[in-house]
Amino acid sequence: MNQQMRILLLVDCYLPYSKSSATQMRDLAVELRDRNHDVIVLTPSDRIVNSIEVSREEGLRVVRVKTRKIKGASKVFRALEEARLSSLVWRRARQFLLNNRADLIVFYSPTIFWGGLVRRLKSGWGCPTYLILRDIFPAWAVDAGLLSKGPIYSFFRKKEVEQYEAADRIGVQSPANLQYFTREFESRRYPLEVLYNWINLSAENLSSMKYRTALGLGGKIVFFYGGNIGVAQDLDNIIRLAVRLADHDRICFVLVGEGSEASRLNRLIAAKNLRNIQILSPVAHQEYLAMLAEFDVGLLSLDRRLKTHNVPGKLLCYMHRSKPTLASVNPGNDLFGIIEENRAGFCLANGDDENLCAAALTLANDPELRAKLGANSRRLLERLFSVDAAASQIVDPYQPRMTPFNEREAAEPVESLYSKNGF
Numbered sequence: 001m002n003q004q005m006r007i008l009l010l011v012d013c014y015l016p017y018s019k020s021s022a023t024q025m026r027d028l029a030v031e032l033r034d035r036n037h038d039v040i041v042l043t044p045s046d047r048i049v050n051s052i053e054v055s056r057e058e059g060l061r062v063v064r065v066k067t068r069k070i071k072g073a074s075k076v077f078r079a080l081e082e083a084r085l086s087s088l089v090w091r092r093a094r095q096f097l098l099n100n101r102a103d104l105i106v107f108y109s110p111t112i113f114w115g116g117l118v119r120r121l122k123s124g125w126g127c128p129t130y131l132i133l134r135d136i137f138p139a140w141a142v143d144a145g146l147l148s149k150g151p152i153y154s155f156f157r158k159k160e161v162e163q164y165e166a167a168d169r170i171g172v173q174s175p176a177n178l179q180y181f182t183r184e185f186e187s188r189r190y191p192l193e194v195l196y197n198w199i200n201l202s203a204e205n206l207s208s209m210k211y212r213t214a215l216g217l218g219g220k221i222v223f224f225y226g227g228n229i230g231v232a233q234d235l236d237n238i239i240r241l242a243v244r245l246a247d248h249d250r251i252c253f254v255l256v257g258e259g260s261e262a263s264r265l266n267r268l269i270a271a272k273n274l275r276n277i278q279i280l281s282p283v284a285h286q287e288y289l290a291m292l293a294e295f296d297v298g299l300l301s302l303d304r305r306l307k308t309h310n311v312p313g314k315l316l317c318y319m320h321r322s323k324p325t326l327a328s329v330n331p332g333n334d335l336f337g338i339i340e341e342n343r344a345g346f347c348l349a350n351g352d353d354e355n356l357c358a359a360a361l362t363l364a365n366d367p368e369l370r371a372k373l374g375a376n377s378r379r380l381l382e383r384l385f386s387v388d389a390a391a392s393q394i395v396d397p398y399q400p401r402m403t404p405f406n407e408r409e410a411a412e413p414v415e416s417l418y419s420k421n422g423f
Contacts, residue, residue, distance in 0.1 A: 004036050004037055004038065005038070005103040005104055005398070005399070006037070006038040006039075006100070006103050006104075007032055007040070007102060007105075007106060007395070008040050008042060008102040008104070008106070008121070009025055009028065009029055009039065009040065009041045009042070009106050009107075009108075010042050010106070010107035010108065010114055010118065011025045011041065011042075011108040012070070012082070012085065012108070012110065012111045012114075013043065014026065014041055014043040015057075017282075018226075018282045018285050018287075019227065019228065019282075020226075020227055020313025020314050021108060021110075021313060023199075023285050023313070023317075024197065024199070025041065025108060026041075026058075026285075027200040027387045028106075028198070028387060028391060028394075029060050030387075031388060032391055032395065033058070033059045033060055035391065035395075037395070038061075039059075039060045039061070040061045040102065041060055041061070041062045041063065042063045042089065042097075043063070043064055043065070044064070044065050044066075044070065044089065045064040045065065045066065045067065046067055046069040046070070047064075048064050048066050049066075050066065051065070051066045051092045052064070052066065052092045052093055052096065053066075054096065063093055063096060065089045065093050066092065067081065067088060068081055082111045082112075082113045083113055084113075085113045085114070085117075086115065086116035086117035086118075086120075087116065089117055090116075090117055097121065101125045101127075102121070102125055102127055103125075103127050103398070104127055104128055104129075104130065104395065104398055105118055105121055105122060105127060105128075105129040106129075106130045106132065106394060107129065107131055107132070107167075108131075108134065109133050109134060109137075110134065110135040112138075112156065112159045114166075115159060115164075115165065116162065118163070118167075119165075119166045122166060128168045128169075128398055129166060129167050129169075130167065130168065130169050130171065130394050131163060131164070131166070131167035131170045131171065132171050132195060133170050133171060134173055134197070134310060135310070136172075136308040137156065138157060139180065139184070140232055140307075140308050141156075141231075141232075143303070143306045143308070144231050144232055144234075144305050144306060146231050164185075164188075167190075167191070168191060169191045169193065169397075170190055170192050171192075171194070171195025171394070172192060172193070172194060173194070173196060173310050173311050174194065174309040174333075175334060176309035176334050177194075177309055177310075178192055178194070180307070180308055195390060195393055196311060196384055196385050196389075196390070197312075197313050197315075197316055197385060198316070198385050198386060198387040198389065198390035199316040199317065199381065199385060199387060200387050201320070201381070201382060201386055201387070210294075211290070211291045211294050212294055212295075215254065215278070217252060219250065220251070220252045221250055221252070221297070221363075221364040222252055222253075222294075222295035222297070223251070223252070223295075223296065223326065223360065224253075224254050224256075224292060224296070224297065224298055224299060225253070225255040225257070225298075225299040225300075225301070225314070226255075226256045226257060226291075226314050227256075227257050227312065227314040228257055228258075228259045229255065229258060229259035229260075229261050229262040229265065229279070230259040230260050230261055231261060231303065232303050232306065233261070233301050233302060233303070234301055234302065234303040234304070234350060235255065235261060235265055235301055236265070237301045237328050237350055237356075238253060238277070238299060238301055238328075239265065239268060239269065239274070240353055241356055241357060242274055242276050243272060243274065244353065244357045245276065245357065245360060245361070246276055248276075248364070250364065251360070251361075251364050252277065253276060253277040253278075253299070254278060254280065254295065255277070255278070256280045256281075256283060256288065256291065257279075258281065265279060289317065289320075289321070292317060292318070292321050292323065293321050296323070296363075296364075296370060297323060297325070297326050297345075297360075297363050297364075298315070298317070298318030298323045298324070298325045299326055299327075300312060300314065300325060300326070300327035300329060301327075301328050301329070302328075302329040302330050302350065303330060303350065304329075304330050304349065304350035304351050305330065306330040306333075309330070309332070309333045310333075311335065311385075315327075315335075316385050319344065319377040319378055319380060319381035320381060321374075322374040322375060322378040323374050324345040324346075324369075324373035324374050325339055325345035325346075325347075326345055326346050326356070326359055326360055326363060327339055327345065327347040327348070328347075328348050328349070328350045328352075328356050329347065329348075329349070329350055331349045331350075333347075335347050338380070342376055342377075342380045343372075343373060343376045344373055344376045344377035345363075345373050345377065346359035346362075346363070
């Protein structure tokens with residue numbers, strides 16, 4: 001039997017927020033709980049009243065620290081707020097952390113700004129750390145033309161390196177990401193491994209068709225996107241597709257989420273007088289899954305200039321609901337192999353608008369093909385992207401040499417252990 005550990009999960013977004021990272025970390029936390037570990041989730045939140053609130057949710061302790069709204073804020077404000085996350089969370093959650101030493105710290109990126117807090121806790125607790133790296137920033141921002149190499153880039157780069165240095169192991173989400181580290185950090189030899197994204201495989205019966213009715217989509221073939229609406233996603237790509245298909249009355253597009261590009265894209269849709277596409281505000285996770293269950297095809301889009309690669313969490317949700325995926329991504333992305341080779345949908349290079357449109361029409365006009373690709377999608381999920389596999393990969397290497405957390409509690413939680421690692 002595995003030894004019980006106390007595990008701290010550090011993430012910048014957790015339920016009830018609807019982002020895929022919040023759901024993924026919830027699924028990981030519940031899986032670890034089911035393995036009899038004592039799990040603490042530490043996360044910032046702009047929805048609480050007090051500076052810190054601790055609650056018991058699904059057998060987990062969830063510690064929320066009060067911050068201003070970060071997600072969906074302007075780029076400058078978001079950068080400033082995230083840059084102070086480590087110091088703010090330490091200041092407000094310090095007493096809780098001093099009294100609840102963990103055996104393992106698992107932290108999630110984005111954000112890149114957990115390095116300071118993780119370094120402090122790692123030194124004080126003497127425990128290993130695991131970085132779940134889902135966003136290679138600032139590299140992708142440079143690739144997308146959002147950021148140039150100057151003082152601001154250098155600051156972000158420093159913080160990027162700090163989080164890598166704070167990690168004993170780093171799980172990247174795609175084999176192609178290993179090439180980034182070989183190219184950019186050849187001399188550092190970070191302890192890297194591929195950790196695929198994951199999802200809880202259990203399914204609920206969520207079909208009701210109420211969303212089709214409420215949105216006036218009866219009889220339509222609905223292409224659905226759920227998640228961040230930012231620069232890296234390049235959802236102008238999907239708007240171009242909607243323009244090409246504007247004369248096909250049975251085809252429509254529903255985008256659900258928030259981000260720095262949402263307002264501009266809404267203005268663009270209005271300016272083009274598009275009736276076949278709409279952007280909806282983010283919803284709670286269960287509502288998101290219920291919407292997805294009603295619709296027909298999942299959409300992915302990534303800026304073609306990106307040189308880093310990922311497997312977006314939204315793809316796993318599409319697979320979970322046995323939906324085929326229509327993806328338009330950066331050339332060389334591992335998604336070409338994942339989607340096309342497993343016959344789980346169609347994957348095109350962003351910019352190949354003609355073939356993207358042809359693939360969309362093929363999916364819209366062939367319900368049997370949609371069902372077949374959707375079934376393949378679900379089988380692929382079960383083979384590669386289970387939360388059970390992810391939890392084992394993260395935790396199992398540490399268990400043979402761990403002292404159970406209840407024995408560690410007897411050790412003196414001397415605050416001086418932490419003071420030498422200030423920010």
